[in-house]
Amino acid sequence: MTISEPGAILLLSCPDRAGLVSRISHFIYERGGNILDLDEHVDTIEKMFFIRVSWSTSHFSIPPIELDEAFGPLAKEFGASWKIRLGGRKMRVALFVSRYDHCLQELLWRHSIGEFRIDIPLIVSNHPDLEPLALRYGIPFHVFPVTAASKQEIEQQELELLKDHDIDTVLLARYMQVLSPQFVESYPSRIINIHHSFLPAFVGSSPYRQAYERGVKIIGATSHYVTEDLDQGPIIEQDIVRMSHKDTLDDLIRKGRDLERLVLARAVRLHSEHRILVNGKKTVIFD
Amino acid sequence: MTISEPGAILLLSCPDRAGLVSRISHFIYERGGNILDLDEHVDTIEKMFFIRVSWSTSHFSIPPIELDEAFGPLAKEFGASWKIRLGGRKMRVALFVSRYDHCLQELLWRHSIGEFRIDIPLIVSNHPDLEPLALRYGIPFHVFPVTAASKQEIEQQELELLKDHDIDTVLLARYMQVLSPQFVESYPSRIINIHHSFLPAFVGSSPYRQAYERGVKIIGATSHYVTEDLDQGPIIEQDIVRMSHKDTLDDLIRKGRDLERLVLARAVRLHSEHRILVNGKKTVIFD
Amino acid sequence: MTISEPGAILLLSCPDRAGLVSRISHFIYERGGNILDLDEHVDTIEKMFFIRVSWSTSHFSIPPIELDEAFGPLAKEFGASWKIRLGGRKMRVALFVSRYDHCLQELLWRHSIGEFRIDIPLIVSNHPDLEPLALRYGIPFHVFPVTAASKQEIEQQELELLKDHDIDTVLLARYMQVLSPQFVESYPSRIINIHHSFLPAFVGSSPYRQAYERGVKIIGATSHYVTEDLDQGPIIEQDIVRMSHKDTLDDLIRKGRDLERLVLARAVRLHSEHRILVNGKKTVIFD
Amino acid sequence: MTISEPGAILLLSCPDRAGLVSRISHFIYERGGNILDLDEHVDTIEKMFFIRVSWSTSHFSIPPIELDEAFGPLAKEFGASWKIRLGGRKMRVALFVSRYDHCLQELLWRHSIGEFRIDIPLIVSNHPDLEPLALRYGIPFHVFPVTAASKQEIEQQELELLKDHDIDTVLLARYMQVLSPQFVESYPSRIINIHHSFLPAFVGSSPYRQAYERGVKIIGATSHYVTEDLDQGPIIEQDIVRMSHKDTLDDLIRKGRDLERLVLARAVRLHSEHRILVNGKKTVIFD
The missing domain is CATH 3.30.70.260 (ACT domain)
Incomplete structure (x- = not known):
């Protein structure tokens, strides 16, 4: 491949x-x-x-x-x-993160050993927590502390930053802010999110808690393109892991972390190798 | 085990x-x-x-x-x-079916080679189609053509039949009728259904069509105890199979059949070996 | 597809x-x-x-x-x-079986609901046990009780029978005899076997016993084209199921049956839809 | 749990x-x-x-x-x-590594977020390459450049180092040296290895190459306790990932890395939570 x-x-x-x-x-x-x-x-x-x-x-x-x-x-x-x-040109990708480090850690490590054909000129976050990890890999880290009041203005600054760096694709690596429709429209089929459930089950917030309370025997993770409708964009990749009655909510979160990392990494690989075409609300994946 | x-x-x-x-x-x-x-x-x-x-x-x-x-x-x-x-006593089980034969076929074959510690004194259906299959395995087949008008009365007849045969558990092997709350209450945590989706995704009717239209990369099947709330009962077992953009709706149905058979058979095994305890809306499975 | x-x-x-x-x-x-x-x-x-x-x-x-x-x-x-x-022409397939019924049962049932684009003009066995199952589906059943002494002659008769019925492909659905090189050469890349292990682990006889004694945490099944070297032919499809220390040898056999059925059925589907090319000791599968 | x-x-x-x-x-x-x-x-x-x-x-x-x-x-x-x-006491674990960083990276990261109840007082390697990674997590890194001539003496030094640090368990995180029987006997059922194949398939060296040449449709990874017989110790955990004809040897290695990381991490968790008992050549896993 x-x-x-x-x-x-x-x-x-x-x-x-x-x-x-x-x-x-x-x-x-x-x-x-x-x-x-x-x-x-x-x-x-x-x-x-x-x-x-x-x-x-x-x-x-x-x-x-x-x-x-x-x-x-x-x-x-x-x-x-x-x-x-x-073929010779690498895709230019910006990572958006918040406080959880597992997806960022995974993407930066894979990138460092050459698994992806991408450049990562910058990382954007609404919290300063993950700056040390970014710096360890030598990638500039930009903090934009979003509030409801400042959201519109800050997104504008972020879009300009992305434009300045000629960014092709935005990866939401557990970025805990909902992007505005204006932002989403600027990168059609070029913003990838990882949702920590088996969509369309458990849309919205706290999917692990929802899964725990429903008593499912399998949990999942889903990477998808972001559209205006929350968690409704075309699905790129999904995977699952088995649960039992012994698993606490903390166990779900722990097992789910592994899923999120793998599923997002696979989506990045597919997208950066130009293996995905969007077909309405679905994707065609040439893997 | x-x-x-x-x-x-x-x-x-x-x-x-x-x-x-x-x-x-x-x-x-x-x-x-x-x-x-x-x-x-x-x-x-x-x-x-x-x-x-x-x-x-x-x-x-x-x-x-x-x-x-x-x-x-x-x-x-x-x-x-x-x-x-x-240990010596086998659980007495009634199967409820409609027109699809795959689950019935699977359960009867497994039963015939001794996989389950159950007796199947009778099969109930709202259609006559599967009678030949039942007779091949020598099991009496009772047809109750349910209509909206006759539902209450027919369910009463069915309950009497189950009582006459000292039935412990009812298996809905793709039975395409919704049971009334009265019926469900008569067999608390003793009616098992197979739903052809990865619950709680795609509740209700035509889950394969819903999955196809959403463009999911994985489909599932779920066996659960029936409660008054449709598709909301405690989950016993789930499993999944991968899909791709190449799969048509017919492919989903075909691949899903294999899942339904396996997942329902596992639930029957767990239930008949007394390995399941209900914990509120969840199950504890001692496998 | x-x-x-x-x-x-x-x-x-x-x-x-x-x-x-x-x-x-x-x-x-x-x-x-x-x-x-x-x-x-x-x-x-x-x-x-x-x-x-x-x-x-x-x-x-x-x-x-x-x-x-x-x-x-x-x-x-x-x-x-x-x-x-x-496209209009169906592949003509002969099934070879011995005493285990699960693979035969599975193939005949799938065939009966139209999953395969094949005709099954005949079934060959070295034991009479499965004749009733064959007849239930209306397929002629030929018993050839092979012995070491009679093997060469009987294989000759079988080959003539296959030729008379214009057979394209032979499926070994848990046929417990090793075919001679002469037989194998008559159907190059057109004899499909199901081996009840995750090849190349546990070649030869009693793979479930070998797996049980080794204490593996996963068992498998493998469908492959038959070549002169036992269990060494090009692999078409494999799948696995998890085991635990609780599983007895009987549990392995039971769980393995489900694998064998699914893996062989998938191979039949791929082969009969002309989706397989042999590349030396490997296969190219266009699924 | x-x-x-x-x-x-x-x-x-x-x-x-x-x-x-x-x-x-x-x-x-x-x-x-x-x-x-x-x-x-x-x-x-x-x-x-x-x-x-x-x-x-x-x-x-x-x-x-x-x-x-x-x-x-x-x-x-x-x-x-x-x-x-x-319960309050953490297991003291030494990691042995060579040049591949993926398993070390994974274990140190999981350890840093509190997934394991272990202390890692030291890392041993026969190469200096991974020292920067060890130091990033603040763990002393000891290089012992083993040669055939020096092996016996060096293993003696390593055993003393382990003893000085009161080490309970040794994790071979892709350590590319075979330990001597004397070393192995010093830590019975307390040395864990990750083998990059689905044992007992592809024992010995270059399992990915072996798998590639055999044309398997699934590859695996196995964590096991080390005994005197290479790759024959009691199996703790295994997992698999699907392959296709499109996958090159490099793809196998890449996909296998993910398996190795997950399977070794699960073994560390099970072992460090005292969930494993050895039963002859097998394990009993209380998960």
Whole structure:
């Protein structure tokens, strides 16, 4: 699943019709590209076509930088939403955190051993607690103490900071503030949250307490894209762990921490390798 | 986990206090019983004590039939809910089904190879479709075509039938009718349902369709005791299976069938071996 | 994942080179086919290319029956191993069983509700025990009581029987005889076995006993293609279930039965939908 | 599952006989102890009895420090192996590491947030690489560069160091040296290893490579007590993760890292909470 360099990745969705794979693969082939990985999906109910293709550009007849212009006419004919990413470029990601350290700890450690193809130019928090951890990994840490009164203004400052750093994606690594619709709209399908329940079970606050009180035998964690509707965005990844009557609320929280870390890390990997297409309220995951 | 015969099983719950294990185990020991399996649990929040003990009665100094009378005073002192089951006696179970055959098929096959310590004197259905399957296993099949108008009267007939056959437990093996509160009250913590979702997600009807439309990456099944509140009873067992964007609604239904069969079968096993105590809205499972 | 009809499926593997996807998809497109599903894989170490494409033939410009001839020149140029299956045609499968009924029961039931796109013209056994189950589903049951002395001759008779019924694939549903190399060679990558362990752990006989004595915390089941080397063939599917110190050998066998049923059923589904390509000692599974 | 303090935990195994639970629980009760958790197991084949009891000593009539002497006669009568641990005392653990940081990172982080009831007075390594990580958590790091020639002498130095620090248990957190039988004998059932395969599959070196070449669909990790026979000690915990044909050897290593971390952490938790009894080549886990 590793991406060879130099290379390019196309993510595209459009109304389904005959010849899409043929014409897209031909576009690559006739320019000297060698397809390394191709995955496609047709939603036969919505009649939509989804594709991810990665190819080697080492013998490519046009400079990768001109790919967008070259592919544009074809995409226009298909009525497609699309994006071509060049393999060598890393995604620029900002982490938003509050007080819990487990997700931040996990992401920074994985990043430090090279698991993700991302850059993390900055970390944003509404509390100063996790600054030492950020600094240990040499990443600038920005504290914005949000209040109800200041929220609108602070979010504006945060958005400017993100823009200044050319941020592509925001990861909410147990960030305990609800983002405003204005903020969410600025990063459509580019804000990833980890919710500590098996959505759609236990939306909202204190999902572990809700799970404990309901007496479920399995708890879960869900990573999803953030939309205006709380905990309703397209789901990227979920996983679960078994519970028993012996488990206290503290045990749920402890076991859940492991889930949150793994599920969020998998979502980061999928997103940063351009393996996700949004299909309405759902995702198509090319893993 | 197999129960040796002859033997006895005590299931007991009461307010927690010092000496419970000591006095219960001493009661068994001084009558010549040898404890085969003991499992206990203290709910430290509710301050409740739960225990399951099984013991060999081959050298027992009193006839097992007199156990209830002998243990009564101790249980009264503890303020306990309790029941002693004699290992040799099988639980008498009625199956309620509608049109789907997978759960019935699974239970009858497992029963035929001796996986459950139960007798199945009869099967009840609101449709005639599954009669051939019942007859193949030699079990009487009773059709009660329920309508809104006849529901009350028919449930009364069903309850009488269950009483006539000395039924202990009712299994709803994809029975597509909601039982009335009156019916439910007649079998407290003795009606088991299989719901084809990961409760509390997707309560009510068409959970697979709900799951499909939400785009979850995991679906589940839940077996639970039936209470007056639909899909809200104490959960016995849950399990899950992964989904992807490739899975159609039919795929969810197909994969879910396997889950439903396994989860219901595990609940039947736990219940029939007297491994479950109800703790308010939850269960304690001594597996 | 369901196959629409009428349609065709190509399974192909060949040394990797540029343009394979483009030329194969173009072959389909220029004949009026609409690709429904395409999955490809490149083994970058062995430099081999694998593809599965299914397409609708409802507007196809050549009769599906002529597909082999039309595609032949391209496949020859690629140096490919390949096969085109027409969606409407069901795979003809023979089941081999001995005394355990759980796998046979499971396959016949799933087949009866339409889960598999196969025909089962006959069942072969070295014991008469399961004949009633076969007859319940209306499938001819052939008993060949194999002995060491008669093995060679009996296998010859079996092969003739399979040939007479135009059998494509043999499923060993807990068939307790080792097939001779001669037999195996007659159905290369077309004999599927279910081994009741997590291969390569516990090869050979009594894997549950071996697992019990080793004290593993997880047991497994493995479906694989049969090759001359016992339990060494390419693995199709595996799954596991947790064990504890409480589990007796009988519990392992009981829990293992559920695994065997599920894992074999999944292998049958994958194989019969032409989703498997063999890559040396491994499989490529396009699910 | 949390241990209240002050309290005590008894772990005991002996030949099975009638009255064991009664007499042990009575011993606690008559001294004013209140049992918080009791779990027992009878191996009916080996006819051995295993028990773990924890109780509150807040109203205990004898000082906890005198418990060993008070319980001794009873244990002697039973012919038991046993140990009483006082809840307030943390287990003293030494970590042995080489170059891989993931297990060390995980254990130190979990330890830092209070997940384990252990003290880690020192870390031993045959390489200096991980010293910065150890120092970040303020734990002394001792480098012993082992060679074939120096092994015996160095192990002697290590044993003295462990003795000086009153070490109870040694955790091999991806320590890439095989310990000598002499070393192993010094810590019977008190050295825990993490092996990066699903034992008994893929014993010895390079299990991920072995798994990759065999083409398994699931890989695993196993934590076990170390005995003289490499990778043959009693298994404490195992877990697995699914693989596909898309996964390269690097993917196996990456996914396996997550397994190793979780499985080793669970073993540390179970061991440090005195939840494990060894039964010949197996373990009894009271979780």
